[in-house]
Amino acid sequence: MAYKMNRRGVVAGLAATGLTAPFLNTRMAAAQSGPITLGVVTPLSGPVQLIGNFVRHGAEIGADYINSNGGVNGREIQLQFRDSKANPNDASVAARELIGAGTNLQLGTISSAVALAMGPLLQSEGGVVITSGAGTEKLNHENYNPHVFRVGDSPVSRNAGLVRHIVQSRPDIRKWGGIIPDHEYGRTTWKIFEATMRKAVPEMTGEEAVIAEPILVPYGSGDYRNYIQQAMRLDVDGIYTSVYGGDAVTLYQQAKPFGLFDKIDILLDSANEFLVATAMGDQTPAHWSGFHWYYEANKGNPLSDDLYASYVERTGDQYPMGWAAEAHAAIMAYAKAIEKTGGSTETADVIDALKGLSFDSATGMRHLRAEDNQAVKNAELAYIEPSSEAESGFEVTDYVSLDGENVVEPARPGEMLDLSAL
Amino acid sequence: MIDYRARFRSNLAIAACGLAAFAVVPFVANSGLMFLAGLVAINIVFGMSWNLLFSGAGLLSFGHAMFFGGGAYAMALVSLHWPGLPFLLGLAIGAGAGALIALVFGVIALRRASGVYFAVLTLVFSELIHLVITKTTFLGRNDGLVGIPRPTIETGLFTLDLTSATAYYYFIVVAMACAAFALWCFQNSPAGRLIQAIRQDNLRTAFLGTSIFGWQLTAFVLSGALAAFCGAVMVPFTQIASPEIAYWTVSTQPILFTLLGGAGNFWGPAVGAILFGAIDYGTRAMHGLSEITVGTLLLLVVLLIPGGLLGFLQHRRQKKRRKPTEPAPKRTEAQP
Numbered sequence: 001m002a003y004k005m006n007r008r009g010v011v012a013g014l015a016a017t018g019l020t021a022p023f024l025n026t027r028m029a030a031a032q033s034g035p036i037t038l039g040v041v042t043p044l045s046g047p048v049q050l051i052g053n054f055v056r057h058g059a060e061i062g063a064d065y066i067n068s069n070g071g072v073n074g075r076e077i078q079l080q081f082r083d084s085k086a087n088p089n090d091a092s093v094a095a096r097e098l099i100g101a102g103t104n105l106q107l108g109t110i111s112s113a114v115a116l117a118m119g120p121l122l123q124s125e126g127g128v129v130i131t132s133g134a135g136t137e138k139l140n141h142e143n144y145n146p147h148v149f150r151v152g153d154s155p156v157s158r159n160a161g162l163v164r165h166i167v168q169s170r171p172d173i174r175k176w177g178g179i180i181p182d183h184e185y186g187r188t189t190w191k192i193f194e195a196t197m198r199k200a201v202p203e204m205t206g207e208e209a210v211i212a213e214p215i216l217v218p219y220g221s222g223d224y225r226n227y228i229q230q231a232m233r234l235d236v237d238g239i240y241t242s243v244y245g246g247d248a249v250t251l252y253q254q255a256k257p258f259g260l261f262d263k264i265d266i267l268l269d270s271a272n273e274f275l276v277a278t279a280m281g282d283q284t285p286a287h288w289s290g291f292h293w294y295y296e297a298n299k300g301n302p303l304s305d306d307l308y309a310s311y312v313e314r315t316g317d318q319y320p321m322g323w324a325a326e327a328h329a330a331i332m333a334y335a336k337a338i339e340k341t342g343g344s345t346e347t348a349d350v351i352d353a354l355k356g357l358s359f360d361s362a363t364g365m366r367h368l369r370a371e372d373n374q375a376v377k378n379a380e381l382a383y384i385e386p387s388s389e390a391e392s393g394f395e396v397t398d399y400v401s402l403d404g405e406n407v408v409e410p411a412r413p414g415e416m417l418d419l420s421a422l
Numbered sequence: 423m424i425d426y427r428a429r430f431r432s433n434l435a436i437a438a439c440g441l442a443a444f445a446v447v448p449f450v451a452n453s454g455l456m457f458l459a460g461l462v463a464i465n466i467v468f469g470m471s472w473n474l475l476f477s478g479a480g481l482l483s484f485g486h487a488m489f490f491g492g493g494a495y496a497m498a499l500v501s502l503h504w505p506g507l508p509f510l511l512g513l514a515i516g517a518g519a520g521a522l523i524a525l526v527f528g529v530i531a532l533r534r535a536s537g538v539y540f541a542v543l544t545l546v547f548s549e550l551i552h553l554v555i556t557k558t559t560f561l562g563r564n565d566g567l568v569g570i571p572r573p574t575i576e577t578g579l580f581t582l583d584l585t586s587a588t589a590y591y592y593f594i595v596v597a598m599a600c601a602a603f604a605l606w607c608f609q610n611s612p613a614g615r616l617i618q619a620i621r622q623d624n625l626r627t628a629f630l631g632t633s634i635f636g637w638q639l640t641a642f643v644l645s646g647a648l649a650a651f652c653g654a655v656m657v658p659f660t661q662i663a664s665p666e667i668a669y670w671t672v673s674t675q676p677i678l679f680t681l682l683g684g685a686g687n688f689w690g691p692a693v694g695a696i697l698f699g700a701i702d703y704g705t706r707a708m709h710g711l712s713e714i715t716v717g718t719l720l721l722l723v724v725l726l727i728p729g730g731l732l733g734f735l736q737h738r739r740q741k742k743r744r745k746p747t748e749p750a751p752k753r754t755e756a757q758p
Contacts, residue, residue, distance in 0.1 A: 045710050083706075089664045089667060092660055096454055100457060101452055102452070112565070113664065117664070182564060184564070
C-alpha cells in the first residue's frame with residue numbers, strides 16, 4: 001500500500017514531535033562527565049528586576065571565570081535562568097520545574113519570603129539553593145533548613161555593623177525613626193536596627209536612644225507620599241530605611257520635594273548600594289548604605305577586579321552592585337564544593353561539601369558555617385554624596401569594611417535570634 | 423430537540439481522553455512537568471468555575487482570585503494549625519470559605535449593580551481580600567504561609583498516602599475530574615438551564631416567576647465555592663499560600679483561559695488553560711515573552727475568532743457539514 005504524504009500529515013507529525021520534546025528527561029540524558037547545570041531563580045521582571053539583573057550578570061561572570069580556568073574537574077558550568085517574579089509562588093514553581101528537569105543545584109534567591117519558602121520545598125524535592133541576598137535572620141535561625149545556604153552577610157553582620165559604625169562616628173544622633181517595607185526582610189532589619197541602637201547608644205554616650213515607631217510601607221507601591229508625610233511629622237535626627245529596589249527609588253524621589261532629607265542629619269540605607277544614587281544622580285541625598293560588595297574596598301583582589309571589569313565591559317555601567325558579587329560567590333561556592341565531592345552533583349554530597357567550606361570570592365575568603373549554613377564574610381558600608389564634579393552626579397566619600405568574625409552573630413540554628421547578644 | 427444522552431456520551435468521551443492524558447504524565451514526563459500538569463488540571467476547573475458565571479449566568483467577574491485565595495488560605499490554616507482535622511474536611515472548609523465570601527459579596531454586588539459595574543465591584547472586593555491577607559499577621563502578611571504538609575487520608579478501610587508529589591498529583595486529577603463532572607451535571611440540570619435562561623432574557627424569565635437575584639446569587643456562590651475548592655486542592659501541592667494567589671493578576675487567568683478556549687463551550691476553559699500552560703512552559707527561559715505571547719494570542723483570538731479556539735473549530739465543522747448539500751461549484755480548468 002502506497003503511503004501518501006500530505007501537508008496536513010506533515011504538520012500533525014511536526015506538532016506531535018514538538019509536543020513530545022518537553023517530556024524528555026534531561027536528568028536521565030545528562031552524563032556524569034557532561035556540563036554541570038546550575039539553576040538561577042531570580043526576579044527577571046517586575047519591580048525587583050533591576051536587582052535580578054545584577055544576579056544574572058554576576059552568575060554569568062562567575063561561570064565564565066570558572067569555565068575559562070578549566071571548569072570544575074574539567075566540566076563546564078552551564079546556567080539555566082528562571083524568573084521568580086520576586087514572589088514565592090512563581091519561584092517555587094520555577095524551582096520545582098528545574099529540579100524535575102535535573103537541575104537540583106540552584107541560586108539567585110534575593111527575596112526573604114522566597115528563600116524561606118524554598119527550604120521545605122527543596123527538602124522534599126531534593127535540591128539545594130544558595131541565596132544571593134535574602135536578608136531574613138530566620139534562614140539561619142528558627143527556619144534553618146539544611147538545604148538553604150547563605151553566602152552573603154547575615155542581616156546581623158550588615159545592620160548591626162552599620163548601626164555600630166554610625167553610633168561610633170556620630171554619637172550625637174540619638175533620635176531615630178524608620179521607613180520599613182512591610183514584609184519579612186523589612187521587619188528583620190528593623191528588629192536588628194532597634195535592638196543594636198538601644199544597646200550601642202547607651203554604651204557609647206551613656207544616654208538612651210529615642211526610637212519612634214517605624215513607618216511600615218507596602219511592597220510595590222507607586223505612591224509613598226502619605227508615608228513621607230508621616231515621616232515629616234517625626235521628631236527625629238536620623239532615619240533608617242530598608243525599602244529596596246525600585247520601591248526605594250520611588251520613595252527617595254517622592255521624599256525629596258517634601259524636604260525630608262533636609263530635615264534630618266543622617267540617612268541610613270540598609271542595602272540599596274548605588275541603586276538610588278544611579279537613579280537620582282546629583283539629586284541623591286547624602287546617605288550611608290550597606291554593601292554586599294564595594295569594588296573599591298576590594299581592589300587588588302583578582303576575583304573582584306575580574307568581576308568589576310567584566311561587568312563594566314558587558315553593560316557599560318560603571319556601578320555594579322553587590323548582588324552580582326553574591327551570585328558570583330554562589331557559583332564559586334558550588335564550584336569548590338563539587339571539586340570537594342570529587343565531581344558528584346548529588347544533593348546530599350553537595351550539602352556535605354558546602355558545610356564548613358572556605359572559598360575565595362570577590363570580597364575575599366568566606367567561610368560557610370557547618371552549624372547554620374551562614375557565611376562569615378566582611379560587612380561593607382559606603383557613604384554616598386551628591387557631587388557636581390562627578391559625571392554620575394554622586395561619589396563615594398567614605399567606606400568601611402568590617403571583619404566578618406567581629407560582626408556575625410553566633411550560630412543558633414533552629415532557635416530565634418537572641419537580640420540581647422547583638 | 424437536544425439529545426442529552428448523546429451529549430452526555432460525547433462529553434464523557436472527551437473527559438475520558440483528558441483523564442487518560444493526565445494519568446499518563448507521571449510515566450512520560452519529569453517531576454517538574456508533572457508539577458506543571460497538576461497546576462494546569464487545577465486551572466482547568468478554575469476557568470470552568472469562572473465560565474459558570476460568565477456563560478452560564480451572564481455575570482462578569484473580575485475578582486475570582488478572592489475565592490481562589492480564600493480557599494487556599496483556609497486550607498493552609500487548617501493544615502498548619504489543626505493538623506488533626508481530616509483532610510477532606512479541610513477541603514470542604516476551603517470550598518466553604520469561598521462560598522461564604524461569594525455569599526457576602528454577592529448579596530451586596532448583585533443587589534447594587536449589574537453589567538460592568540458588577541464586574542468592577544468584584545474587582546474591588548477581590549483587592550480588599552488581598553489587602554486583608556497582606557495586613558494580617560495570622561495569615562503571614564506579605565510573606566504568606568509556607569511548609570504546608572501533604573496529607574494522609576484515613577478511610578477506615580485503607581490509608582491513602584498523598585505525601586509524595588506523584589500521589590498528590592493523581593489526587594488532583596481525580597478531584598478535578600469529580601469537580602468538572604459535578605459542574606457539567608449542574609449546568610445540564612433544570613437549575614443550570616434556568617440560570618442560562620436568565621442570561622438570555624432575564625425579564626422574560628422573571629415574568630415566569632423566577633427569582634433572578636436568588637438564582638444569580640446561587641450561581642455566584644457555586645462558582646465561588648468551586649474556585650475556592652481549586653485553591654484548597656492546590657495549596658498542599660505547592661506547599662505555600664502567598665498573597666499573590668489572591669491578587670488581581672490571578673483573577674485575569676480564568677478570563678484568559680475562557681477567551682482563548684471559547685466561552686460558549688463547556689471545555690473552552692480547559693483548552694485555554696492547557697494552551698496557556700504550554701505557552702508558559704515554552705517561554706519559561708524567555709523572560710517577559712510569556713506575557714507578550716499570551717497577550718498577542720489573546721488579541722488575535724478576540725479580533726479574528728471571537729468564539730475562541732473551540733468556537734472556531736465548531737464553526738468550521740458546521741461549515742463542512744453544510745457543504746455536501748450545496749451544489750459543487752463548477753471546476754474551471756485553466757486555459758492553455
